[in-house]
Amino acid sequence: MTRHEIQILRAVGMVQGAVAAKAGVSVRSVRRIEGEAAVSDSDTTALVRARGVGRPSIAAASTATITRWLEEDRTLPSGEIVRRLQQEHGYCGGKSALYELIRRLRPVPVAPLVRFEGVPGEFSQHDFGVVSVRFTTGAVERVRFFASRLKWSRFAHVTVVPDEREEALVRGLLHALEAFGGVPLVTVWDNPKTVVLARKGELIVWNPIFGQVALDYRFAPELCWPRAGQQKGAVENLVGWVKKSFFTCRRFHDRADLEQQLTDWLHTVNTARPSRATGIIPAVRLGEERARLRSLPIPARAYALKTAVVVTARARVSHAGREYSMPPATIGQAATLHLYAEHVEILTKTGERVRHPRTAARASLLPEHRAAMLDTVRGGRARLYFQRQSLWELGPAAEAWLTELVHRRPAQWRHDVEECFTLLQDYGPVPVLRALAWGVDHGAIGAEYVRTQLARTMAAGA
Numbered sequence: 001m002t003r004h005e006i007q008i009l010r011a012v013g014m015v016q017g018a019v020a021a022k023a024g025v026s027v028r029s030v031r032r033i034e035g036e037a038a039v040s041d042s043d044t045t046a047l048v049r050a051r052g053v054g055r056p057s058i059a060a061a062s063t064a065t066i067t068r069w070l071e072e073d074r075t076l077p078s079g080e081i082v083r084r085l086q087q088e089h090g091y092c093g094g095k096s097a098l099y100e101l102i103r104r105l106r107p108v109p110v111a112p113l114v115r116f117e118g119v120p121g122e123f124s125q126h127d128f129g130v131v132s133v134r135f136t137t138g139a140v141e142r143v144r145f146f147a148s149r150l151k152w153s154r155f156a157h158v159t160v161v162p163d164e165r166e167e168a169l170v171r172g173l174l175h176a177l178e179a180f181g182g183v184p185l186v187t188v189w190d191n192p193k194t195v196v197l198a199r200k201g202e203l204i205v206w207n208p209i210f211g212q213v214a215l216d217y218r219f220a221p222e223l224c225w226p227r228a229g230q231q232k233g234a235v236e237n238l239v240g241w242v243k244k245s246f247f248t249c250r251r252f253h254d255r256a257d258l259e260q261q262l263t264d265w266l267h268t269v270n271t272a273r274p275s276r277a278t279g280i281i282p283a284v285r286l287g288e289e290r291a292r293l294r295s296l297p298i299p300a301r302a303y304a305l306k307t308a309v310v311v312t313a314r315a316r317v318s319h320a321g322r323e324y325s326m327p328p329a330t331i332g333q334a335a336t337l338h339l340y341a342e343h344v345e346i347l348t349k350t351g352e353r354v355r356h357p358r359t360a361a362r363a364s365l366l367p368e369h370r371a372a373m374l375d376t377v378r379g380g381r382a383r384l385y386f387q388r389q390s391l392w393e394l395g396p397a398a399e400a401w402l403t404e405l406v407h408r409r410p411a412q413w414r415h416d417v418e419e420c421f422t423l424l425q426d427y428g429p430v431p432v433l434r435a436l437a438w439g440v441d442h443g444a445i446g447a448e449y450v451r452t453q454l455a456r457t458m459a460a461g462a
Helices: 004-011 017-023 025-032 043-051 060-071 078-088 095-105 168-182 208-217 229-245 253-271 284-290 367-376 380-392 398-409 413-427 427-440 445-462
Strands: 123-134 139-150 155-160 186-189 196-200 203-206 220-223 305-310 316-319 322-325 334-339 344-346 353-357
Touching: 004 025, 004 139, 017 025, 017 186, 043 427, 060 078, 060 095, 060 284, 078 095, 078 322, 123 168, 139 168, 139 229, 139 284, 155 168, 155 253, 186 367, 203 208, 203 284, 208 220, 208 305, 229 253, 253 344, 305 316, 305 344, 316 334, 322 353, 322 367, 367 380, 367 413, 380 398, 380 413, 398 413, 413 427
Parallel strands: 123 186, 186 220
Antiparallel strands: 123 139, 139 155, 196 203, 305 334, 316 322, 334 344, 344 353
16 A cells, blocks of 8 residues: 555655655655556555565475475375475475475365254254353352253253263253253264263264163264364354353352342243344244154153162272162172162162162261161171271261260270260261261260260250
8 A cells, every 4th residue: 555655646746755755665665666557456465475575485486396296186295295395306495484385285175064954853952061150249160051952943951060970961961851842853962071982983982871861862962073163163152152141241149149040041042032043032933843852751850870880898889989888788799870860779680779868978878777787797896896987987077076085085985986876876977967066166075975965956956
């Protein structure tokens, strides 16, 4: 544009010195430019390339040769091209310039854009998302969520999840299917380990837990292919839409407020606001799409994730960092752990079925199993240490109480442990743990204090 300005100003008769001062160039440049052809293209880059501004590249001399080779074989490796030029054509310039030239000359195949759409009841999209949320109290929390959407109707469902493991994925998926009102033919995923363990070309190793869900609910899982923008972009766009439309533009007082606002927001976007993609309210199109969805064979709350386990020598079954007690007679047996939303059932090969509640504690030990184990343990010392270990496993407060007990009553703690074990069997773990914590806080270490505190608590509760 500076060249164009100079030519215009000289054309109207402005002297060269004035033009040079106005354009910020030398008088010599003004003389040269006014003698050139009129500027007709505003593409500065093309002009510089055509005029050959700057020192010519040594690699540029090989342009015709490289072009011919790439026309013969578009996939010819860049390293092979460099080798041929050096050994067969005597190229002695730098490799960086040559690699850049090869990159510009190599033809890039352009695949046609295919939109990832579906017919009613065909596709649903699912993915995890994570976002940092700052509450009005100043606290910051990383919130993980599981987002789902029916492709045709654009009906969406989002749940806040504790992590991105198999159970969170399955529970989130099943709750979404219930919200949809049925199961589509195909569920589309990115490539998380909770869905696919390995992928080598057409060979896919599915996560066995997820694979069982696909079999039980009769849907076909489909993975986004790497670099397939029409698929992968659509799935990732779902997470981005949830973040921008809800998490990052709203203010939340605390986690409970966030979850309530999420429920209200989903109601709005699904039933009151037309989708930008279709121009129709998703709930309206969902009414048509449900005719093509298949009913859920198992309600979400009744579905169990199944895991193969073995009963250990301590009559325990371990799963996801937690232990569940079993009858001593089942030690060494193979079993199947059925993980429900609110409880756990363990079924042995011999038909023994044990039910445990879902708790946040590290272990769920049923009193009948403790009693059976105590009867099975041989020797007074072994029985005593089994009782002490049962108390120890209640939690940190129990550990602190036992530590104080052993050091305060080194010759008498055995009687206190036996009595507290009896209280544990009678009252259960939660009241006993609270009584032990009270004893630690008040320096009241001994079975008599635990018994008194339990009686006081029971009386207050009554």
